[in-house]
Amino acid sequence: MTTVSVTLPETKYDVLIERGLLKSVGELVAKQWSARKIALVSDSNVAPLYQEQVGTSLESAGFEVHRYVFPAGEASKSLTTLADLAQQMAVDAFNRDDSVIALGGGVTGDLAGLLAASYMRGLAFIQIPTSLLAQVDSSVGGKTAVDLDNIKNIIGAFYEPDLVIVDPDTLATMKQRDLVEGYGEIVKTAALEGGEFWQLIETINSPADLITHSPELSARSIHYKASVVIADETESGTRQLLNFGHTIGHAVEALADGGLRHGEAVSIGTVAIMRVFENAGLAEKGITAKLRERLAAVGLPVTDDLLTSPKVLDKVKNDKKNRHGHLNLVYLTAIGQPKIKSIPSSEIASFLHLTVAD
Structure with missing residues (x-):
């Protein structure tokens, strides 16, 4: 055990x-x-x-x-x-x-x-x-x-x-869609941690692989999340890293009105936010494609037409994690190297406009 x-x-x-x-x-x-x-x-x-x-x-x-x-x-x-x-x-x-x-x-x-x-x-x-x-x-x-x-x-x-x-x-x-949904959070966590966890992710190429490796995937995900929670129980500091992929993901999930599962929305949000930071020159070249490939390997969606809706930006600006007129966006400079960038709410639309381009 x-x-x-x-x-x-x-x-x-x-x-x-x-x-x-x-x-x-x-x-x-x-x-x-x-x-x-x-x-x-x-x-x-x-x-x-x-x-x-x-x-x-x-x-x-x-x-x-x-x-x-x-x-x-x-x-x-x-x-x-x-x-x-x-x-x-x-x-x-x-x-x-x-x-x-x-x-x-x-x-x-x-x-x-x-x-x-x-x-x-x-x-x-x-x-x-x-x-x-x-x-x-x-x-x-x-x-x-x-x-x-x-x-x-x-x-x-x-x-x-x-x-x-x-x-x-x-x-x-579990039905396959319900199973695969959880992998969106696993890839998110592995990308934050990097190292051996990300190496394990690179071996997952089908839903069957998820079943086979589920004990280790769960253990590694839980261990990482537990370490973050121990350091910041009430999300006032480093626990915000766990929001990677969620800011845009939650917006798309809400607009889908039941058409997307949470893990699917996180998958879409992860790719979208990394595209923004990579195109802005703040992340390693090719990292978005790397994440997209690992998520798509088990059938997770990696983009959605809802990203072109101006309502996405409205949802993002009104995210409950918006504090004092700023929204903290989590991104990776490279696999295993997360960072947080604070963006004024008034600048969110101009900063995120690249999410509509694939």
């Missing part, structure tokens, strides 16, 4: 990574928590696959499990769904000694995490991510949130889990 430890000023937790780990959930959670009620939260896609298995394992370990299911999809990451789940917990008499487990992908982790953070001002929380995107990204770092209309992650909290359990075998039940 691979263990990545995340040590923060006020808490510490482990990320456990191993094939078949789902069979041992009850035993692992019992080492972390005493007997209590657990709200086991999944969406309607994941619940039929794993909720009964995980719930039974927890019950065998002495926990009282309440299985909650919400409709799958980004639309459920809302205050309405959050209130519905909280209402179910109240009816089932959950109190501050009880806990929440998120079993599912990124939407489940974000939603159940905010549920844990806000119900009775905070319950203990464990993440069991079942998608590649959640395993390498959203399950680590303590970000929990819901959307408001089409504004992503606008209402949330930093709330760390007590434990993260990653079983790469859950990827075998």
